[in-house]
Structure formats: C-alpha cells, structure tokens
Amino acid sequence: MDQPVVVGVDGSEASLRAVDWAADEAALRGVPLHVVYASLWERYEHAVFPEGRKPASECLLTDVLAVAAAKRARARVPGLSVTTEVVPEGPVSVLRRAAHQAAALVLGSRGRGGAAELLLGSVCLAVAGRADAPVIVVRGDHDNRPGHRKSRPVVVGVPDHQADSDAVRFAFREAARRDAPVEAVRVWHRPVHEAPDHPRFTGESAQAHRRRAFEVLETGLRAPTEEQPDVEVRRRIVEGRARTVLPDASAEAALLVVGARQPHGRVASHIGRVTHAVLHHAACPVVVVPERP
DSSP: OOEEEEEEOOEEEEEEEHHHHHHHHHHHHHHOEEEEEEHHHHHHHHHTTTSSOOOOGGGGSHHHHHHHHHHHHHSSTTTTTTTEEEESSSSHHHHHHGGGGEEEEEEOOOOOOOOOOOOHHTTTTHHHSSSSOOOOEEEESSSOOOHHTTTEEEEEEOOSSSSOOOHHHHHHHHHHHHHHEEEEEEEEOOOGGGOOTTTOOOOOHHHHHHHHHHHHHHHHHHHHHHHTSOEEEEEEEEEOOOEEEEEEHHHSSSSEEEEEEEOOSSSOOOOOHHHHHHHHHHSSOOEEEEOOO
C-alpha cells in the first residue's frame, strides 16, 4: 500500500484546518489518510505554558478527537480511506515516529494552549526539519481543494549546498499534481566587507554575485526540470536575506517549500533561521523537506 498522508490533531481549530488540508492532499496523491492523536498533548502544552489554561479533562484523553477528525475528513472527501490512531505519549515523539511511514506529515500552525503563536515552537518547530517525511504546516487561509489550486505557484527556495535538492524535487512534484507553476527563488546577499558604501564594492562585484546565484539556480533546477518537463518554471534571483524574501514570496503562493539539513551524525537540536522565519511568517502553508546528507 502507498504511504499515507498523516495528520496530527489536538482538537484546536488549526488542527481541524490541517485535517481538511490533509484530506485534500491525500485525495490529490491517491493515498489513504491517517489521523494521529497524541493523548498527552494537553499535558505537554501545560508543561510548556503553565500560565495558560488548565489541561483538558481526562475524558479528552480518548479517541474522541481522532474519530471526530476522521469523520470530518470523510465528509470533505467522500470515499477517502481514513484510519485513526491514539497514542498515550507526548506529541513530538508520536509525530516524528508517525512520519517514518508517511508520504507527508500535516500539522496545524497553532495549538490548544493560551500562547498559540508560541506553541508553534513547542510542537511544529520540534518536528519540522527533524522528521523523516516532509512536514506541511498549514498557515494562511488558502484552500487545498481542486478548484482552488490552479494559478497559485509552488514557491521553493533553491539552496546552494547541493545540486540535487529534495526540497526542489518535492516542489516540482507538488506543482505537477496541482497543474501549477514552480517559482524557484535563489536569494543572494553581499558579504559584509562589500557593503554598498564600501570602496571595494563595485557594480562588477555585484554582477559576479548575481552570476553565481544564477549558476546555483540553474544547477539546482537541472534534474527536477528533466523529471517534470511539463511544469512551468519561473526563475527569480533576489538580493536580500532568505528569511525575509521567502515569506514575502509566499503571499500569492499555494505552498512554500524549504529544505532542512541535519548536522552530520546527530539529530539537530533546532532548525535553521530561514525555516524558523517562514514557519512563523509565511502567508501560505509551509513544507519543510528533509534533505539527504
């Protein structure tokens, strides 16, 4: 059987939107949907934010939320195969383990705690970039149903650390599924010693940086364009910082895709500044794709 799309639920409004998105994504891929509820989620949040509202009553530590989420998914996509799982553990370990056998892991951008925006750091940020599957964090108010997908591009940040990026490949596959264009963005910035008012910085030096950015962009797009020749590609080379350029580019995007690397030989204890910024500020769903070493 094909790997399912997995969605983590906690009963919040954001997780219900994640269920809708995940159901549409599963239907788009032609795979089942698997709903996961970590039944210690409320206790986890209370430990992180003890000043927030008290944990939900013990009656919520059942399969009620998972069953309700599955019912919602089936109502949204009739005929969709949906399974549920309730695990008596904290959400981070449960979600990371569920990602082992997932085509993608879908999460809401907020949780049930009083400090909703900060809770992104306690769950999503602890999972994104450390899971074995792409993690889709549902942000913005975009709709993932068929009639709403076309025209919005899939935006992807093209890295310079490797020619064959899993994030770029993922973006092209998602664009092909949606019959949408890819907007490939390569961001460059001037080194500190080449500030605009520095005597060593000249127009020729700026052109050299742009040429290098163009070469990186073309190298990163070579394999994906060969694999998906029918996908329209829009190339953008932008001077600035990726952590501000990419959130700005997300305003009209269907998805914003970024790659995440882990230090060699150990699990990363935190995500990079770019991923952190887009997860907090993007205007559309963000996909964090683990990059192979």
